[in-house]
Amino acid sequence: MSGFLRIQAIEKRWRDGVTVGPISLDIAQGEILSLLGPSGSGKTTMLRLLAGFESADGGRVAVAGEDVTAVPPAQRRFGMVFQHYALFPHLDVGENVGFGLQGRANQKVSEALALVDLAGYEKRKVHELSGGQQQRVALARALAPEPRVLLLDEPLSNLDPALRERTRHELREVIKRVGITTVFVTHEQEEAFDLGDRIAVINQGRLEQVGAPDELYEHPVNLFVATFVGRANVFRGKAARALGANGNGVLVVRPERLRFAGAGLPGVVRERRYIGAAAFFVVEDDEHERFEVLAEPDAAKVGERVYVEATRVIAL
Numbered sequence: 001m002s003g004f005l006r007i008q009a010i011e012k013r014w015r016d017g018v019t020v021g022p023i024s025l026d027i028a029q030g031e032i033l034s035l036l037g038p039s040g041s042g043k044t045t046m047l048r049l050l051a052g053f054e055s056a057d058g059g060r061v062a063v064a065g066e067d068v069t070a071v072p073p074a075q076r077r078f079g080m081v082f083q084h085y086a087l088f089p090h091l092d093v094g095e096n097v098g099f100g101l102q103g104r105a106n107q108k109v110s111e112a113l114a115l116v117d118l119a120g121y122e123k124r125k126v127h128e129l130s131g132g133q134q135q136r137v138a139l140a141r142a143l144a145p146e147p148r149v150l151l152l153d154e155p156l157s158n159l160d161p162a163l164r165e166r167t168r169h170e171l172r173e174v175i176k177r178v179g180i181t182t183v184f185v186t187h188e189q190e191e192a193f194d195l196g197d198r199i200a201v202i203n204q205g206r207l208e209q210v211g212a213p214d215e216l217y218e219h220p221v222n223l224f225v226a227t228f229v230g231r232a233n234v235f236r237g238k239a240a241r242a243l244g245a246n247g248n249g250v251l252v253v254r255p256e257r258l259r260f261a262g263a264g265l266p267g268v269v270r271e272r273r274y275i276g277a278a279a280f281f282v283v284e285d286d287e288h289e290r291f292e293v294l295a296e297p298d299a300a301k302v303g304e305r306v307y308v309e310a311t312r313v314i315a316l
Contacts, residue, residue: 003025003026003027003028003062004027004028004029004030004031004063004064004181005025005026005027005050005061005062005063005149005181005183006025006026006027006060006061006062006063007023007024007025007026007027007050007059007061008024008059008060008061008062009021009022009023009024009058009059009060010022010023010024010046010049010056010058010059010060010061011023011056011057011058011059012042012045012049012054012056012057013057013058018205019205020042020045020046020049020205021042021046021058021059021205021206022058022059023046023059023202023206023207024059024207025200025207025210027181027183028181029179029181030176030179030180030181031181031182031197031198032172032175032176032182032184032195032196032197032198033182033183033184033196033197033198033199033200034184034185034186034191034192034193034195034196034198034199034200035047035183035184035185035186035200035202036186036187036189036192036196036199036200036201036202036228036229037187037201037202037203037228038187038203038228039187041187041202041203041204041205042202042204042205042206043185043187043202044153044154044185045205046185046202047151047153047183047185049061050078050149050151050183051073051076051078051080051151052068052071052072052073052076052078053073056069063076063077063148063149064148076148076149077145077146077147077148077149078147078148078149078150078151079142079143079145079147079149079150079151079180080142080150080151080152080153081135081138081139081142081150081151081152081153081155082138082153082155083153083154083155083157083158084158085134085135085137085138085155085158086138087126087134087137087138087141088126089126089127091126092122092123092124092125092126093113093118093121093122093123093124093125093126093129093137094106094109094113094121094122094123096126096137096141097109097112097113097122097137097140097141097144098144099141100145101144101145108144108145108146109122109140109144110122111144112140112141112143112144113137113140115140115143115174115177115178116136116137116139116140116143116170116174117136117170118133118136118137118140121133121137130163131158131159131160131163132159132163132166132167135155135156135158135159135167135171136167136170138155139155139171139174143174143178143180147180148180148181149180149181149182149183150175150180150181150182150183151182151183151185152171152182152183152184152185153185154185154186154187155171156168156171156186156188156191157186157188164191165194168191168194168195169194171195172194172195184196189228189229189230192213193213196213197212198210198211198212199211199212199213199216199229201216201224201225201228201229203224203228208221208222208224208225209221209222209225216229217229217230217254218314219314220252220314220316222316223250223252223316226252226314226316227252230254231254231255231292232252232253232254233252233253233254233255233258233291233292234250234251234252235250235251235252235253235265235289235291236250236251237287238286238287239265239285239287239289242264242265242266243264243265243308243309243310243313244310244313245313245315246315249315249316250315250316251310251313251314251315251316252313252314252315252316253291253310253312253313253314254294254312255280255291255292255293255294256294257310257311257312257313258291258292258293258294258295258308258309258310258311259293259295259308259309259311260293260295260299260300260306260307260308261307261308261309262307263307263309264307264308264309264310265285265307265308265309266285266286266305266306266307266308267283267284267285267286267305267306267307267308268283268284268303268304268305268306269281269282269283269300269301269302269303269304269306270282270283270284270290270302271302272297272300272301272302274297277297278294278295278296278297279294279295279296279297279299280292280293280294281293281294281295281299281300283306283308291308293308
């Protein structure tokens with residue numbers, strides 16, 4: 001894939017010996033790339049390196065062929081939405097969105113607010129807005145100067161779950177409507193899958209895998225990706241062989257890829273967690289290892305002796 005935003009062996013080294021990178025990524029024009037990883041994995045450091053808030057100790061960043069590695073943040077033409085939005089409480093919505101704009105400020109503010117469905121909110125005070133509306137104001141402020149790249153640092157983390165789901169759908173719609181190249185940082189797999197065209201999984205400062213959501217879920221390259229992206233059961237030894245592994249390999253099986261059957265891996269149902277249309281059944285095998293099966297709510301009962309077979313396995 002040709003890269004509009006090219007990250008080439010970018011690296012940050014800290015005095016305590018912790019290193020982020022070297023990481024290389026090509027991000028296409030108009031693409032949304034989700035940087036997914038646990039807390040402390042280096043994903044926010046990567047975003048700050050892209051924005052220029054941190055200086056790189058190696059590698060380069062280029063946009064549309066222009067090397068911006070040494071360019072100050074204000075001159076990179078990158079828009080950024082922070083985790084806590086960083087809105088100015090003493091300014092109204094219009095003043096927040098227009099902060100730093102020159103020239104056609106009023107027109108750009110109106111256009112940016114219309115993009116995020118907040119037309120007419122110019123004179124509202126920040127404290128009068130809901131969390132979702134504040135997030136959209138922060139997005140409008142980032143988009144108003146017409147940046148080349150948009151950077152999002154966990155901008156949905158302060159919203160309640162129901163509002164978060166609705167807002168991320170709206171966020172993706174706005175980004176795609178504008179057509180701006182976007183890098184989105186999150187530790188939430190569902191957010192990364194919902195928003196990103198591709199996902200880059202980062203762990204301990206290293207890039208583990210890059211791919212479309214279904215590629216990462218169905219074809220993880222290692223055990224970390226397999227267990228971090230989605231729910232996963234890990235089988236070794238006798239249990240793995242009972243489910244079709246060759247030799248002493250490790251098998252990863254998603255809960256929905258297991259089913260109760262007349263033969264297979266034996267065990268006893270220890271727990272049942274009802275989630276509506278289905279239930280998670282916690283099964284303990286004869287080696288006292290526990291795993292999850294996602295099935296219809298009445299598929300088994302707690303205490304019942306069962307056999308489990310896999311409809312699809314991931315061999316690692």
